Amino acid sequence: MSSSGRGRRGWSFCSTGSKWPLGGEVTVKKVLIIGAGLAGVSAGCYAQMNGYSSEVFEMHDVAGGVVATWRRNGYLVDGGIHFLMGHRSGTPINAIYKELGIDQTDLYPTMTTFIRFTDEPTGLSIDISNDLEAAKQALMARFSDDRRTIEEIFRGAQKIRRSGGLYEMGLEKAPELMSLGDRLGSTWKARKMVKFMMGRYARPMTEVVREVKDAALKRLILNLFSPQAPEWLVMSVLAMVEDGQIGLISDGCTGFMRPMVERYQALGGVFHFRSRVVKIVVDGGKAVGVRLEDGSEHKGDIVISAADGRSTIYGMLEGRYADERIEERYRAWNPGASLVTVSLGLDRTFQGEPPLQVLALGEPLTSYGSPIGIASLRILNYGTVFAPPGKTLVQVLFEGDWEYWCEMSKDRKAYDASKASLAWDALRIVESQYPGVSGSAEVVDVSTPYTYWRYTGNDHGSIMGWSPPTDQMLKTMPRTLPGLDNFYMVGQWSMPGGSVPTCIASGRQAVQVLCRKDKKVFSLRGAVNPPE
């Protein structure tokens, strides 16, 4: 991957008269993009396809953001995307993956078992497979007093699947550009889905479990996806599982990202790595450039921030363009969960074991801030890149307490000791499921919320942006700031809750908005597989 290195001091680029790689000498606008995560690189690709000349400024030395992998003694630690929604053809999001060349279906095995849930206090262990009817029947047989709730969730998922509206996420067109006709059309397409998103199913899972009598079932239902997620979202994920539209990424999350990075460069886009933006330069109410940590300034016609929202608005723009609504959001909304991930390189195979497992612990872990009652096991047995032959990378993931890890990081020795202690706890947890495994551990790596923050700048080390109140989940957020022209925000902080599809689509949508403003027709010229 090439990098143009550190920028020079002073205004370094001319904003007009550049060459567009797909055409002749034309006057093009320069787009400066902050952050080379999924959203930033997506914005860059579509900017290039539409005749803009773009440059991406990334503080780290590789592209990917939270989509990151790193090597440890022959193992590839995968720090990102657990599963990919819409990995097979036939959905609107897959059509976008195709444009960027990331629809590598052969590399994304379909999940047949979504999760194995194991409840240590009661000994329950159950696989939630892509046969939802079988999972429902098994649960109803075991928890006969809670049949109503089980029926509601699983039948709801099956109904959503049959509704035909499951993949109508409205990502193809920027909401800002939707006419009344578009809105009516999109509401019509999604009408069968919309009814699930309103009323009863809009309640969070924490509310759903209030009516559940059995404690083990409560723990299972809360951890089917996320305890804070609304019921319709959990039902939708289950529906996608049944539909075979949830895939694993067998060449690692950076393998997923690679074709997009290559496409961006092939389209003439430029990366500047090790280039932390400290200020967005504004002149006459317009964003006109970025200033890097080394003091150099780069001039452009448009600035897109694909970086953390808080540091963009309150750091790079010093809070000058935050109105009351923005202030309120940053005061009242919580950043989404962050993780502590213990990655274990194990000298043994785990053939046939479900890649995602959730364990309700018999004894919560109490030494790492807020008590930890749930551990997720990720067994990366579905790809050859994660471990040498005959060996397996296994991860134990815990929800991370930001305050705790941030405080610990101030004392390196104490921080390392906490990480080491948690690694032992993780090994003990894997041992409880796979007796004898401890002796095969040959690599240990621990990342904390502080690690995520340090590497990507995401507030509180959040892995998915906001954790919005459930009634705000469907709201669109403005991606511009009042009083600031030629500036856009994309990525996981520019919408309520991140994820691969929405982050990639947000970069595409920002360029659609740019095109409209410049009276251009949005083009897919140079896309890998444009629609016919």
Ligand SMILES: Cc1cc2nc3c(=O)[nH]c(=O)nc-3n(C[C@H](O)[C@H](O)[C@H](O)COP(=O)(O)OP(=O)(O)OC[C@H]3O[C@@H](n4cnc5c(N)ncnc54)[C@H](O)[C@@H]3O)c2cc1C
């Ligand atoms: C462990 C994990 C599991 C996940 N699992 C899934 C999943 O199963 N399915 C799913 O759909 N999604 C999943 N996600 C979420 C999804 O990966 C993210 O929502 C998405 O990748 C975020 O992309 P982004 O471009 O918005 O942000 P980021 O990836 O955070 O990119 C922002 C970039 O900006 C850079 N930056 C920040 N500040 C500056 C600055 N001042 N100057 C220059 N550069 C800067 C950062 O270094 C970073 O590269 C997961 C995420 C994680 C971490």
